Amino acid sequence: MEVSFIANTKKRIFIGLISLSLFLIGITLLVAYYLVVNDASTLHKVLLIIVGGFLLVMLILLGVGVLGLVFNLIRQKPLPFLQKIMLMATNALFPVALYLGKILGVDKETIKRSFIAVNNQLVKNQEVKLDPQEVMILAPHCLQWSECPHKITIDSKNCKRCGKCVVDDLHSLTEKYGVSFVVASGGTLARKFIKEFKPRAVVAIACERDLCSGIQDTPLPVLGVLNIRPQGPCFNTCVNLEAVEEATKFFLQINNLKK
Numbered sequence: 078m079e080v081s082f083i084a085n086t087k088k089r090i091f092i093g094l095i096s097l098s099l100f101l102i103g104i105t106l107l108v109a110y111y112l113v114v115n116d117a118s119t120l121h122k123v124l125l126i127i128v129g130g131f132l133l134v135m136l137i138l139l140g141v142g143v144l145g146l147v148f149n150l151i152r153q154k155p156l157p158f159l160q161k162i163m164l165m166a167t168n169a170l171f172p173v174a175l176y177l178g179k180i181l182g183v184d185k186e187t188i189k190r191s192f193i194a195v196n197n198q199l200v201k202n203q204e205v206k207l208d209p210q211e212v213m214i215l216a217p218h219c220l221q222w223s224e225c226p227h228k229i230t231i232d233s234k235n236c237k238r239c240g241k242c243v244v245d246d247l248h249s250l251t252e253k254y255g256v257s258f259v260v261a262s263g264g265t266l267a268r269k270f271i272k273e274f275k276p277r278a279v280v281a282i283a284c285e286r287d288l289c290s291g292i293q294d295t296p297l298p299v300l301g302v303l304n305i306r307p308q309g310p311c312f313n314t315c316v317n318l319e320a321v322e323e324a325t326k327f328f329l330q331i332n333n334l335k336k
């Protein structure tokens with residue numbers, strides 16, 4: 078099942094950048110090793126072998142993770158035994174990829190969207206079949222109509238369902254599938270909700286920046302859905318409800334739309 082939470086995002090941008098990062102890290106380590114080994118005492122050489130050995134193991138693990146990702150993207154086949162290593166490589170190399178992208182003139186938001194798309198693919202590779210109460214839809218408060226007087230970050234049920242913003246539709250969707258729905262004004266509140274509701278998976282709606290940090294912070298499978306910002310960032314934003322529904326159905330393993 079192909080779920081296009083982030084339309085037209087090229088996963089290969091992120092994969093290309095992390096592969097290049099890995100290559101450059103490897104070259105740097107080799108050069109450093111060569112320079113120090115030719116100009117070091119015996120004690121320093123022993124220390125160097127220990128530190129170098131550790132770094133080499135890390136490099137091999139990252140390399141296996143990146144290779145797994147590439148294989149996964151080309152063959153579209155899950156590799157459950159490499160799942161953790163692929164996630165580790167993705168998260169560890171993300172900051173390096175951003176830095177490298179800046180040097181190469183690749184737009185930061187494009188890299189982040191690519192990272193989210195890669196994450197979503199990794200999550201979709203997992204075998205999950207959850208009960209509705211184990212799935213949480215986490216939305217940002219900027220989805221709420223800016224003039225709405227009701228405070229929905231304390232309790233999303235404070236929404237009066239007037240239909241002026243997409244929060245109403247998200248309520249309908251969560252009722253349809255029986256999953257929980259929370260609205261957070263930031264990472265701290267999002268973490269509090271996760272602690273409180275104890276979901277086993279999250280459908281997160283946010284901008285590129287918040288989705289990237291949320292995915293990296295959360296030790297749970299997170300499917301990211303980008304918000305739509307017709308009036309600029311953090312103001313009267315919207316979301317593709319079909320994408321949120323598809324992500325929810327994936328965790329519940331529902332293959333056909335409930336009408």
Ligand code: SF4
Binds near residue numbers: 221226227235240
């Ligand atoms: S749908 Fe809910 S959150 Fe949106 S404006 Fe109406 S009452 Fe406020």
